[in-house]
Amino acid sequence: MGVGSPSVVAVTSTVYVIGIGSGDPDHLTLAAVSALQKVDVVFVIDKGEAKEDLVALRTEILHRHRTPGSYRVVEAADPVRDRTAERYTEAVVDWQDRRGALYAEMVAGLAPGETGAFLVWGDPALYDGTLRLLEGLADPEIEVVSIPGISSVQALAAAHRLILNRVGRPVLITTGRRIAGGLPADVDDVVVMLDGGTAFADLPDADVADVDVYWGAYVGSADEILVAGPVLQVREEIRRVRAEARARKGWIMDTYLLRRHPAER
Template identity: 65%
Template sequence: MRTVLVIGIGAGDPEHLTLQAVAALRRADVVFAVDKGDTKDDLLALRTEILRRHRPDDGYRLVTAPEVDRDRGAEVARDGGRYRDVVVDWQDRRAELYRAMLTGELAEGETGAFLVWGDPSLYDGTLRLLDRVLDGIAGEWAVESVAGISSVAALAAAHRLILNRVGRPVLITTGRRIADGMPTDVDDVVVMLDGRTAFAALSPDQRAELHIYWGAYLGTPDELLVAGPLDEVCDEILETRAAARERKGWIMDTYLLRRGADER
């Protein structure tokens, strides 16, 4: 039996790891990591720091592989069919990468671990890819998912928010899904994966009725936070975001759009 752990490592702070995650990490014989290149080398550095703090012994092997290319231009295109094709192609090549790492590095009786940002259940495809990969590999395999602190939870904590209001739902979605406007039946919308700052393209009427609670690099020393009426702080967020991306070469941000912010 070979075991694969998918461990949520939180939004950026090595202290985000739960006790369960630390215990799982200490079981690993092999830790797998995808290297996203020079512009995101601090992401790999964070994983290294997590290992230094929570797995200080030398009883594991760190195996890295370069990230497969992805057509980001197609992702933001309005053509949904093209976007799906690009994502499927990327997932196929990512699956091959995982298959090569698992079959080449994990021996019978060993335990491997993938350290994933936030929580494995929220906008992370590792579990889905492993289902595909392991279905085509001979032998017995077990997969375990270990919960982590998502950027959604980190955002709420940073702004001292309660995401749900009494008797009302919360929607977690992507920037692509709100590009044509806020939903009319949900007043609290958490937006992730918004590379094109969809909040700035909302109509003036919608912007006037919304508050935004925005955060980038949550849980890291570079954390950035802005909150206020959307029509008042929109330009500040755009400028802050652009400067941060220029400085670091990448950005991860999440935000809550709230209609009727003064209501409980």
């Protein structure tokens, strides 16, 4: 190698981060199926018994596309996150740091030439931290490859037969925590994910008098629930249906679009 020439690091192992959709095993893309068929190791983060339905979906996907015994599973318990901390950002950073260390430890078990995979819900690029945590891998010989999936946002739009964007107008994707203080004045279409409650239902009547909501829980699964209509008319129905579903299953995964009626601008 000549003086000043860049060093070349040979990649010996690959880690796929595969989006597996939000509930329907048929939403798996052909690219995801192709990646799964190359995998020697599946990395699994155990999030507890409350989400057994999601574990069952992951298991069904693997059984559909791989022969049992043709890969091995490496499983670890998800680090506990402090959800009572007053400083939300610091608590999340601490949890992510511990999760990142766990991921690095799991990936380090790959033998040279082996391929591993993390199966993530929805799409790896939307409200999933796996890619960010794997950026910190110390081993330059491991290549990380992202395989896109069908997100709950896409599934919600399909279920309600929606086009998310309107002509010449932006779409905002945010969290329930971010809209608790009110909807942005300059965006008429807001998709909300990761809402621990029903933040939109607590907004003042005047703020949502001209807003429709398109809500869905367990979107894409056999348990899918959909409600749509003017916020002032359906918010209590959504509160009730959501609470009943959560009590019945032990967990809830929901997404919704808030759409302000068009106005002259």
